[in-house]
Amino acid sequence: MLSEGGSFMKGVVLGGLFCLVVSLLSSFSPGAESDSQTADHHHHHHHVQAPSKDELKLLSDSQLQALTDQVRIYCVIMVTPKILVHWAAAIGTWSRHCDKSVFYTSESSKALEALDLNEKDDWARLRKALKHAYDHAGDLRWFFVAQPTTFAIIENLKYLVLTKNPKEPFYLGNAMKSGELEYVAFDSGIVLSYEALRRLMDVFNDEDKCPERGRALWKLSDDKQLAVCLKYTGVFAENGEDAEGKRVFNSQSLNTLITNSMNDNPNSVVEGCCSDMAVTFNGMSPNQMQVMMYGVYRLRPYGHDFHDMLTFNPPEGSDND
Numbered sequence: 001m002l003s004e005g006g007s008f009m010k011g012v013v014l015g016g017l018f019c020l021v022v023s024l025l026s027s028f029s030p031g032a033e034s035d036s037q038t039a040d041h042h043h044h045h046h047h048v049q050a051p052s053k054d055e056l057k058l059l060s061d062s063q064l065q066a067l068t069d070q071v072r073i074y075c076v077i078m079v080t081p082k083i084l085v086h087w088a089a090a091i092g093t094w095s096r097h098c099d100k101s102v103f104y105t106s107e108s109s110k111a112l113e114a115l116d117l118n119e120k121d122d123w124a125r126l127r128k129a130l131k132h133a134y135d136h137a138g139d140l141r142w143f144f145v146a147q148p149t150t151f152a153i154i155e156n157l158k159y160l161v162l163t164k165n166p167k168e169p170f171y172l173g174n175a176m177k178s179g180e181l182e183y184v185a186f187d188s189g190i191v192l193s194y195e196a197l198r199r200l201m202d203v204f205n206d207e208d209k210c211p212e213r214g215r216a217l218w219k220l221s222d223d224k225q226l227a228v229c230l231k232y233t234g235v236f237a238e239n240g241e242d243a244e245g246k247r248v249f250n251s252q253s254l255n256t257l258i259t260n261s262m263n264d265n266p267n268s269v270v271e272g273c274c275s276d277m278a279v280t281f282n283g284m285s286p287n288q289m290q291v292m293m294y295g296v297y298r299l300r301p302y303g304h305d306f307h308d309m310l311t312f313n314p315p316e317g318s319d320n321d
Contacts, residue, residue, distance in 0.1 A: 046182075046237075046239065047238065048164070048238045048240055050160045050243050051159075068312055071161060072099040073157060074099065074137055074140040074143045075101040075143075075154075076102060078145070078146070079105050083149065087109075088286070090103075090148040093293045094151055094154065094289070095152075102132070106118075115129075121213065123222040124212055124213060127204060130143075134197050142161055143192045143193075150187065150188065151280065151289050156278060160277065166195060167195050169196040169233070170192065170193035171237055171238060172240045173190045173191055174188035174280075181231075183227030183237050184223060184227065184238075185223060185249075185251055187283075188249040199235055200229060200230060203229050203232050204229070248275045251283075253282065253288065254274065257281075258270075261274075
C-alpha cells in the first residue's frame with residue numbers, strides 16, 4: 001500500500017534494519033542479431049519508471065480507483081525440494097499478496113503443495129510454467145516470475161505498472177547486460193505483461209529461434225535464454241525504476257544494501273540505499289523474510305495520519321497481512 005510521504009517504504013527500511021540487527025547479532029550471447037536489429041530501431045525506451053505523485057494527481061478519484069482495480073498480478077514462483085525452507089517462507093509471506101500465486105516445482109514434495117512439472121532442466125521447466133500461467137491467467141494481465149529466495153512487495157509492483165498498458169510488450173526488472181544481450185536477472189524477479197507473454201508463446205513454437213533444450217554449443221541460464229527468445233519477438237529487457245530513476249528490483253538483501261550504504265553514504269544511509277518504492281530484495285533467510293513482513297506490513301509509527309492516494313485490496317479470501 002502506498003502512503004503519502006513515503007511512509008510505506010519507511011516500514012520496509014525498518015524491517016531491513018531489523019534484519020540487519022538480527023544478522024549482526026546472531027559471455028557469449030547467441031544469434032538473434034539480424035532479426036532483432038530492425039526491432040532495435042523502433043525500441044525507444046530502456047527504463048520503465050513508476051508514475052510520480054504529481055502525475056497521479058492529474059487523475060480523478062474514479063480513474064485512480066479504476067486503475068487500482070485493474071492491476072492484478074499472477075505470481076509464477078519457481079521452486080525445487082532442495083530449497084524447501086525458502087519455499088515454505090514464500091508461501092507464508094509475500095506470495096499471499098499476489099492476486100494469484102502458483103508454485104511450480106521440479107518434482108513433487110510431500111510437505112508442500114505445488115504444480116509438479118516433472119522437469120529437471122531449469123529452462124524447460126520455466127517454459128512449462130509460463131505456458132501454464134498464460135493458459136490459466138483468466139483476466140490477470142501482469143505476470144511476476146520469481147524464485148522463493150526473492151522477497152517481493154507486490155503493492156509496489158502494482159504501483160510501478162499502474163499506468164502501463166499490459167497490451168504493450170513489457171519485460172522488466174533488474175536489467176543486466178552480457179555481451180550484446182540485455183536481459184532481466186531472475187534473482188531480482190521478472191515482470192511480463194500479457195502481450196509480452198503472448199509473443200513468447202508464439203516464439204516457443206519456433207525451435208530454431210527458441211529451443212526448448214538450449215543449444216549444443218552453449219548453455220545459457222534460463223533468464224538469458226528468456227531474453228533471447230523475447231528479443232526475436234521485438235521485446236527487450238527494461239530496467240524498473242521509481243519516478244526519481246532509482247532501481248526498484250534488487251539482487252541483494254535489504255540489510256546488505258543498508259550495510260553497504262552505511263560504508264559508502266554514512267551521512268545519508270537510507271537515501272543512498274534504496275528506493276522508497278522498492279519491489280524486490282534477494283538473498284534473505286526465511287527468518288529475515290518474516291521480519292520484513294513485520295516491517296513492511298505491520299509496524300507503523302503511533303499516531304501517524306495516513307493519507308493514502310491508492311489502495312490495492314488483497315485477493316478475495318486471502319489471509320495475507
